[in-house]
Amino acid sequence: GESVGLHLPTLSVQEGDNSIINCAYSNSASDYFIWYKQESGKGPQFIIDIRSNMDKRQGQRVTVLLNKTVKHLSLQIAATQPGDSAVYFCAENINGNSGAGSYQLTFGKGTKLSVIP
Amino acid sequence: NAGVTQTPKFQVLKTGQSMTLQCAQDMNHNSMYWYRQDPGMGLRLIYYSASEGTTDKGEVPNGYNVSRLNKREFSLRLESAAPSQTSVYFCASSAVQGASTDTQYFGPGTRLTVL
Numbered sequence: 355g356e357s358v359g360l361h362l363p364t365l366s367v368q369e370g371d372n373s374i375i376n377c378a379y380s381n382s383a384s385d386y387f388i389w390y391k392q393e394s395g396k397g398p399q400f401i402i403d404i405r406s407n408m409d410k411r412q413g414q415r416v417t418v419l420l421n422k423t424v425k426h427l428s429l430q431i432a433a434t435q436p437g438d439s440a441v442y443f444c445a446e447n448i449n450g451n452s453g454a455g456s457y458q459l460t461f462g463k464g465t466k467l468s469v470i471p
Numbered sequence: 472n473a474g475v476t477q478t479p480k481f482q483v484l485k486t487g488q489s490m491t492l493q494c495a496q497d498m499n500h501n502s503m504y505w506y507r508q509d510p511g512m513g514l515r516l517i518y519y520s521a522s523e524g525t526t527d528k529g530e531v532p533n534g535y536n537v538s539r540l541n542k543r544e545f546s547l548r549l550e551s552a553a554p555s556q557t558s559v560y561f562c563a564s565s566a567v568q569g570a571s572t573d574t575q576y577f578g579p580g581t582r583l584t585v586l
Contacts, residue, residue, distance in 0.1 A: 388574060397475075397561050397577035398514070443513060458529060459575060461513030 366468045373431040375465045377444035380425060384446040388459070389418060389429045393440045401429070401442075431467075439469045473497055475578035477562050483584045484552045492547040492581050494562030502565045503545035504529075504575060505537060507558040514561060520545055552585045559583070 367373045379387075385406040390398035404411045404418045404427075411418050417430040427444055441464040448458070478493045496503065501522050506514040506529075516529030520539040534556060536548045545564075549556060559582050563575040 390577075395580075397579045400574050400576060403574055445513075458516050458519075459514075461515075463511060463513050 363463070364466045364468070366470060367434050368470050369434060369436060371434055373429075373434045373438065373467060375429045375431075375442050375444075375467065377427040377429075377462055378425060379427060379444075379446050381446065381448060381460075382422075382425065383448050386447040387418070387420060387427050388445045388447075389416075389427075390443045390445065390461075391438075391440045392443065392464070398443060434467075434469050436469045436471060439467055441466050475562055475564055475576055477560075477578040477581050479581060480579070481582045483586065484549075485586050486553060488552050489548070489550050490552065490583075491549075492560055492562075492583075493544070494546065494578060495544045496562075496564040496576075496578075497543065498564060498566070498576070499542070500564035500566045500576075501542070502573075503539065504563040504565075505535070505545070505547045506561045506563065506577075507531065507556075508561060508580075509558050517547065517560075549583075552583075554585045557583060557585045 388403040389401040391401050392398045402413045402416050402418050404420050409420055415432045419428045431438055443461050443464045445459040445461045475496045484490055504519040505517040507517055508514050515531050517531055517535050518526055518529050518537040520526045523539055523542045526537050526539055538546045559580045561580050562578045565573045565575045
């Protein structure tokens with residue numbers, strides 16, 4: 355079936371630089387997207403989300419961009435810090451008409467972000 | 472407010488043994504979920520419970536059963552564990568029943584090894 359994927363499996367950035375993590379999705383029916391951060395040995399932690407009626411959403415040091423034309427999602431982290439080192443997952447949700455489709459998040463495989471001090 | 476809690480944190484089973492993974496949330500959320508995470512793969516949904524009293528299969532339900540004990544608790548049972556079920560299991564919850572645009576919050580995970 356259709357799934358969410360990531361362009362780069364690993365990303366190394368210098369501390370203080372900006373990071374950009376990319377995600378491609380193939381289901382045009384997806385209407386909600388979430389970025390999660392997962393540190394080693396921990397569960398995924400919500401970072402930011404965006405609905406399909408938006409192109410951009412900003413949080414604290416993070417920005418998510420959604421390009422529905424090319425089915426592309428990105429997470430930008432400003433002034434990357436060592437504490438940002440983790441695996442980042444994008445996930446999509448499809449607004450189904452029945453129960454199953456409404457609840458299933460489809461996750462990408464993740465991008466590992468390493469911050470170089 | 473502990474969020475989503477899971478027990479145990481680690482477990483080793485022999486093939487054929489059974490066990491139950493426990494999950495509880497204190498956020499008064501309606502929906503709860505069980506995922507498994509395998510190396511190099513994203514999280515895959517095993518079962519979910521849209522609301523108290525209901526459960527439904529996800530992407531990979533075979534070999535598992537679930538019970539929504541009450542609004543707070545959602546357990547995952549392996550009746551006869553197999554090595555293919557070695558994985559990290561995550562429980563999650565979300566607030567609103569029936570909302571496709573609703574954030575899921577995850578527990579810390581249970582690391583299960585089946586020998």
